[in-house]
Amino acid sequence: MTGIEPDTKDWTWVLGEPCSDCGYDAGSTRPDDVAGRIRHDADGWVARLAGASVTERPAVGVWSVLEYGCHIRDVHRIFAERVRLMLTEIDPQFPNWDQDETAVADDYASQDPSTVADELERAAADVADVYDSVPADAWSRRGLRSNGSEFTVATIALYHLHDVVHHTWDVSPRR
DSSP states (O other), rough: TTTTTOOOOOOOGTTOOOTTTTOGGGGGGGGHHHHHHHHHHHHHHHHHHTTTTTOOOSSOOOHHHHHHHHHHHHHHHHHHHHHHHHSSSSOOOOOOOHHHHHHHHTGGGGOHHHHHHHHHHHHHHHHHHHHHOOOOGGGGGGEEETSSOOEEHHHHHHHHHHHHHHHHHSSSSSO
């Protein structure tokens, strides 16, 4: 995983303004639409991960489709865990997750694309089911990241969706 600059940005700003890169606008998205969008996006990842050049990095310092697929799989797993905590505990603090450390430790670049596609599809279905199960009166339940960022179930769903949309944009051809 050498050559990849760790992402140290705090992306929570996307909850208040559209992303100038991918165009995602949390303000125009309903939290209860997130599950369907995650399921739909997973279908695209399954197709991408079957591509011939899935392991090739498009440029120095840029993840391959496989590496992004591994990351999205893990993002779905992390957010499913966090939302479950928010639904079962009062104001939980989420365990820290270093995405760059995980990418190195789990050697994303050498994972099997077919296995990753299956795991991503299952993780997406699982987290989508979690979002679908949120009772109407629970969208305002809170949770805290280790850096102090506060989320509700609604805002974490929108934040999660940005990660998904943004990384789909990352691997999409630019015209």
